[in-house]
Amino acid sequence: MYQFSPDEIDQSRAHHQAVKQDAEDVDVKRIGNLGEIAFEQFCREYLPTEMWEWENEEAMRRCNPESYSGHDFEIFGYEVDVKTSRDVSAFHPKALIEKDADDDIIVMVWHRDREDSLILLGWERVETLKSKVETENQYSGDSPEKLEHLATRPMNDLLNLGPNTAHMNQTPENPFQPGDRVEKREDDDASVAVVVEVLPPETQVELYGQELDGEGVRVAFPSSLDEGPGDWRDIDPALLSSYCDDQDIKLYTYKHENLRFAENPYTVGDYVIKSSHDDPDTAVVVEVADGSGEVSVVYKGQLDRQIEPSNLGIHCKEESISTYSYSIDEIEFTELD
Structure with a gap:
């Protein structure tokens, strides 16, 4: 079994995607999303990347409704669906088959009440689950009341479904997260940009007609973000990708x-x-x-209304509002109350 602990970005995206999906039960959809994220992490660390695909990766990253698909992953050519529940009885063969009998494989993920930890219990072929249900239906005696069989195989047995390949750990090497402020290396006049999307290592991206050799990071520049309808600084960094996608803000x-x-x-x-x-x-x-490593600021109490960032300097001069200069070591980011 494997344990997965979602971070704040995982949790925010899982919830917001459930809301954008117009799920009938947002709580159930959210935990289902977390189960998919947990299994994607397992696949990334233990399966050859070119041999599996997460159907909902972009929908989850950008918090968009999912395109219709009868399964969540395709692994070694098998259709795989992830089932996540706090109630272990949901993983009884009969319960699994009644909900989904059309895929090739079902992966079972258990979660804690606080949704801060998920356990990948195992997986099983749907045909094996069907056989188990048929056998139980034909059994003439009474099943033990205190022992219920869970038909599962160990997670690492998934490797045996594919060809004999070397272990491939595709954990991203990229150190950045959404919301980070970055600039281009070896550029003395580089503009500050905001990380919006961190692309999975296997994502194929073309730049200037050539495939990107390495992991891609998509950023937006504050001047473009400022043109959006909302105050992007108050948006959860995990949801910046969703915001930019909704508002067609150009990413680089x-x-x-x-x-x-x-x-x-x-x-x-x-x-x-x-x-x-x-x-x-x-x-x-x-x-x-x-x-110079210095910034000029105006205290918010000196402003009688919200001013567009591009007009702040002009407004302060026209209204004779005092500004103050500080070293970047003297200040830190904050949020509006």
Whole structure:
């Protein structure tokens, strides 16, 4: 068995996708999504990447409704469906067959009440489950009341369904996560960008007519994000991909090795506080000085209304509103109350 602990991005996406899917029971759909994410992680670490496919990968990453598919994964040519439940009785052969008898393989995932940990119990062929149900129906005696059979095979037995290949661990090497502020390496005048999507290692991406050799990272620039209808700074980083997809915000793809964490991550419009203050007031970045490691801010209480980031500097000058300069080491990001 294998244990999977979803992080905040996994949990946010699993929930938001269930909402966008208009699921009849959002709680059930959310935990089902987490089960798929858990199994995808297993596949990534233990199965050759070119021999499996997650049908709902893009829908989950961008929190979009899923395209209709009778199964969740295709592995070694087999159609695989993932069943997730807190109630282990849901994994009895009869219960599984009554819900889904059309796929080749069913994977069983159990979760804790708090949804902070999932256990991949095992898998079984649908034909074996059907045979088990038929045998039980023909059995003339009474089944033991305290022992119920779960027809499962160990997770690592999935490897035996495929060809004899070397162990392939496809855990991403990319160090970035959605929401990170990055810039292009070896570019002294690089603009700060926001990570929106971290693409799986096996995703084939073409740049300038050539296939990207490495893991892709999609970013958006703050100036484009500022043109959207909402305040993207208040959006959960896990949902930035969904927001950009909904609003058709242009994304740019880079090889992860060509990016680095931004030395000065601040951009105009960011909400910050002065770290040394005991009860700091929220300020808004007005200007970022090139190469100096300093930013100019205006305290939010000095503004009588919300001002577009691109107009902040002009507004402060026209209204004679004082701005203050700080080193980037003196401030930190904050959120609006």
